Amino acid sequence: MLGLGHVAMNAAEKNVPSNRLPYNSRQRQPSTDSDSSTTSDNNRSMDGPGANEYKFTENTHSNEILQGLNDLRKNGQFCDVTLSVDGVKFLAHRNVLSSFSPYFKAMFLSKLAESKQNVVQLKGVEVDMMSLLLDYAYTSSIVITRSNVQALLSAANLLQVLPVRDAACLFLERHMDASNCLGIHCFAEQHACTDLQNKAKDYALQNFLEVCHHEEFLGLLPAKLVELTSSDNLQVDKEESVFQAVARWYNDKPEIRRPDFYKVLETVRLPLLSPYFLHDCVENMPVVKQNPDCCQLVEEAKLYHLLPDRRAELSTSRTKQRNSADTIEVIVAVGGEDDKVVLRSVEYYCTKTNTWRTLACLPFAVSKHGLVASGKNTLYLAGGEFPDGSASRTVWRYDPVLDFWQEMASMIVPRSELGLAMLDGCVYAVGGWDGAYRLESVERYDPSTNSWSMIEPMKMAITSPAVIAHDGMLYVTGWYSGAVLEDGDGIELVQRYNPRTDTWNELSPMLIPRSGAATCVLNGQIFVVGGWHASTENTNRVECYNVQSDTWEFKAPMCERRYRPGIAVMEGKIYVLGGEEGWDRYHDTIECYEPETDSWKITGEMPTSRSWLSCVPLQVKKSLCREKS
Template identity: 60%
Template sequence: MISRRSRQSLRGGGDGAGGGGQGGEGAAGGRPLSGSDSNTPSPGDECKYEDGQHSESVLQGLNDLRLQGHFCDVTLCVDGQNFPVHRAVLASFSPYFRAMFLSSLAESQQEHITLSGVDANMVGLLLEYAYTSRITITKNNVQNLLSASNLLEVATVREACCRFLERHIDATNCVGIHCFAEAHSCQDLTKKAKAYTLKNFSHVMGGDEWINLGVEKVVELLGTDELEVEREEQVFQAATTWLHQSQASRTPVFHKVLEYVRLPLLSPYFLVDVVESEMAVRSSPECRLLVEEARLYHLLPDRRFQLTSPRTKPRKNTNTTTVIVAVGGEDNKLVLRSVECYDPHAHSWRSLSCLPFAVSKHGLVVSGENLLYLAGGEFPDGSVTRCLWRYDPVLDEWHDLAPMESPRSELGLATLDGHIYAVGGWSGTCRLNTVEKYDPRSNSWSSVADMNLAITSPAVVACQGKLFVAGGAILEDGDGIDWAQVYNPHTNTWEELPRMMIPRSGSSAAVLHGLIYIVGGWHASTENTNKVERFDSRTNSWQLVAPMCEKRYRPGVAVVDGHLYVLGGEDGWEHFHDTIECYSPVEDKWTMVGEMLTARSWLSCAPLKIKKEIIGDLATPMS
């Protein structure tokens, strides 16, 4: 045994020779080697040593002990196989075992632990990894190994298996990998396998994995905007390929799949010749309703913007995109002739061909043939025009058409059953109660029944086969009114409607999900307003919805993908907005989503499908 005196000597603080400061200079613990009286060691007094092989040698030692059965304090029992191991090693590499051994559960004290739902060979591989840091992943074991590592919470092996599967994704296995990864909550691999499936769908849709999918996964994939196909007809063919794999059992649920095929985007000939001839479609009332919806979409092109649904929305890989075209208008200095389009998804702008002249206070509509029409308006010198112009999105050109019978500015314009209706407005000398309609087939205008009031700046829109007119001004001061009426083209008659909740002129109107929205405007008692109300023609009633973020007089409005967009307008005298707001009917909420290139009011807006090559890459904002 070492004496107390000897232990002190070893520490350099003993009572031996030199220990009291009187002894010889050679005493081991008498003074610092540097000769300094300080107790702080100099850099030369320490040496930090690190063995790069230590961790590996410890693992090797532990593995040798495991293989020889030394110090093993627990045995894992899996499918009749026993694996003697060390608790400390299991707890150090697996949160699953750490939680088990630190808990008050019975397993924390047991010497034999049975593992269920996991392959014994995979447990052996994971234990080999725990003791060696090495594991071999192959095509034959990767799925079982991922399942085992997922259950035992060995995150590093789990991620290695995901990377292995990702490197081996192809058209024959991408659906299976997606479903497998989803079942094991491998989110990154789930997304990548799904993205591969959607991008290569034309090669996937005839494979074994596709035809053996459950209906829920078929619906999920077919309902995705990112599904890449050249034509929607391929999506229907994919749906019927899946159907025919087990016709008897899948026919009763086929309507759930057909709901996510965008039938209105099919060729009308394909709809009649192929879709309607499918037995599962003919025998299902739900399927026949979907076909009828597509028929109406083709038969009534002018009502397509009123028939919007997820099935009328083009998939993202198509060569067209829906933009909001903003035309003309004015700010506090200029009347504009610029025409620009806004991509509500990329939040970016591009210029289109300018108007032949600068104009404001005009009307703008888009027809069912995806052609833009501009009528009337006021020139910078204050004169009023009868002109009608059509924009061709294919050629990016404006063409002059037959002029209206009367010059009109501050008019309302709407498309209804193949005709363009010009409603009221200012002739240059007086307000108008006259209404005329344009027939694109004959390029001619004709009069219809007059309104009961001469009116300027009304909100006009077509809905459910009728023409709705709300608000406007009837006096010289431009004060808004709450008056509303509807025109029936079949009887050529006008009928009064319940009055709006707020009088207004200079408001804008749009149809969203069969409801008419009246946005912004002006009234002497409220001045410019941010309030929004909507009319339900089925109940013949008005209802206030969430107000806009900003007050707007004479803004532009457009509906895209089930949302209402409002652009520009005035807030007070000579204060012009350049902001864009978006309304979600589901949330009843307005959100600021962008800015215009120039602040303005008295502009007109309309949604238009345009080929992407015309406007270039909308993802890059215009400088």
């Protein structure tokens, strides 16, 4: 081999200082041709300031080193360790093994017995895979096939040869289909290949209708099936398809799977099934009939269908639409006043994307109306005040499927600043202002006959009440009555109406009097937020009523003071929109209440600031949504 001593000797023979190269060499630059085996990392001229330095790099050096080490291994030269796999011996070099595998590096640098042994026993690795990985260590190349990919990934994962493991994952990902995605998912999960595990699961969820007909699906363990069928991202055309897949899985091994079937059925969103399918297919399945827990799930779904206007109270994870549904649940905001300008706009807010879209606007401008959502996913708007100050008797129904407002039978009494609620399938219009007097009267609308009738009036004429239906009763809180109180104070009186006896009774009063508040039901309790409280003007105070104990307690106050805001409950949270801060300030912010932490935070903005708006949760078709300009 030609070394530096030889170069120095030649320079001395030619009377050239040993620390300099001959003139001809200094003038010749490294070749830049594509077939050259050398290159220069520093192209500065040797006649310049860096003439005493020349960095030379041989591109093929690393490959030649690997090739040389591999030749030494094959010839058994300089090998200092033998790997034994199922009795088969592999000669190798400790430094090479340590360089390509953290597993071997930790082994040979530790004080374990293996660090001193000449023969190291390896378990959990197949002979052929060890041979492939050793070839990779000495050549940087490996061939992955359908027949060896799983065993190779397992061995590479054990020996921490991460590039090979990742290459095997990529191979599996590229060969993934409906027949093997579940097997790949489970295999990746066993080997902590998180990225491949998630991609395989996503593939199974997105192609569930095809995946569920393959053999791998029938072999799933109950826990893994539950993981799939409980996902909001399960892509199905209808929930009936999920039940049919689950039933097919059960019928493959009924005796073994009978004890776990309840846990699987619990993930099927039975309330979203057709009531006829629920009766004919689910309830008549023998394993369902014989299991009381399964029967309870069916009863829950039946109640959801039988009591449509109480669906908010019956809300569970099983009543939530999957993301593949052609509808989404949103908060619809209707009308309102912006600096005393009456709005006709109807928009919805998506809490997931924090975006607004428009729906068909109101037939005419009206404010201080009542709005309620029926259990059959329609809206009823009643009463209100026209721009000329007169009260309205008109009633409109909104159909989100057609995106259309249809006029219904008018109320008996014109009402603005009324309260509106849906109870046992009927719409209740409570109190309000008829243009001349405050009203104590209450009337009820029957959608089946499209007619209104008067019921037992309240004991006091009121306007701006907060009205809510809960568990078969009507609750009226937080109103204003100038006929009784001076200076426009709100009232802390709470009344409850029983439709079965047509009677009213008083409950424990609120902690502070208020009018123009908003109310909702969350987790079986009634929340009253904001409104007008004379001692502090508009308020951000929030209180909560426990129906069982007939008691009130304060909750965390809102971030902003709000009079006549909109309110809606979505996915276990309260959203409050808009409202008045004072006589000349309207909010355009949205606040969200987290019951787990008893805290509020601003989560979004409205297209325009306003008060006197009405808000309800509603299912709307994605195809009807138009972007807010």
